[in-house]
Amino acid sequence: METLLIYQVGSSNKFWKINQTGNSYVVTYGKVGTVGAVKTKTFDSEEECRKEADKLIRSKMKKGYVIAESNNLVLKDSTMTETLFWELIDKCKEKGDDSDEQMEWLVYQLSKRPVKDIVMFDYIFNTYYLKSYTSDLWAAAYITMGGCSDDCFDYFRAFLLYLGKEAYETAIKDPESLLPYLKLIEEQEEVPQLEELLSVACEAYEEKTGQDFEEYQDLYDKLTNEPFNQPEIEFDWDEDDEEGLKKKFPLLWEAFGETPIEY
Structure with a gap:
């Protein structure tokens, strides 16, 4: 009704x-x-x-x-578009000397927007995030870090979105395209993970309303009517098959197979 x-x-x-x-x-x-x-x-x-x-x-x-006779011109669903989503992702990398400061900036920017925009930012994020749940990307993360648990892969995929739309879309098709970014991370003595990005929308909601995660999740479910369901993965590689991994992604193996980025 x-x-x-x-x-x-x-x-x-x-x-x-x-x-x-x-x-x-x-x-x-x-x-x-x-x-x-x-x-x-x-x-x-x-x-x-x-x-x-x-x-x-x-x-x-x-x-x-x-x-009202019609919904037209009465209210907007949201001003958060995919274009604005990626613009915010790109801008946050310019705000601060490290990822902590950048995530703080992103949380603050979202908290100034309507609640619907915060939810839509999260919805757009989750849409792209789910698309990155692939066997190939998990293999790439496994080679890069010498192992990759479920949580580690979650944080790796958040890092992938943080790189921006072009890098994200290219990596979905060819995970070895991440090599320059991974080498830079290695030089900075960091790891390709960004757990904090997973919670920026919830934190922005809490900052704006004073309500907690459970209340945010309830609102998210009601507004999007799409519960977050992780898809199943059919792995086409074996963590014990080093030769198979080497053949699958030779460039990544050459860079990190013997000397992975430790996490």
């Missing part, structure tokens, strides 16, 4: 929308033409949720809100 109301009296030009799914609802409200703010609430039953939603709708209509 979704109901969109508007209030246009004098200088006021506001909207209020409620969307009920099962035993929870999402309320979006603000000035017409904007993304608006978001609130959610979950109940013990669908019936209880529907009663509360109906009560809120009646209350708003008593105050002068009327049903």
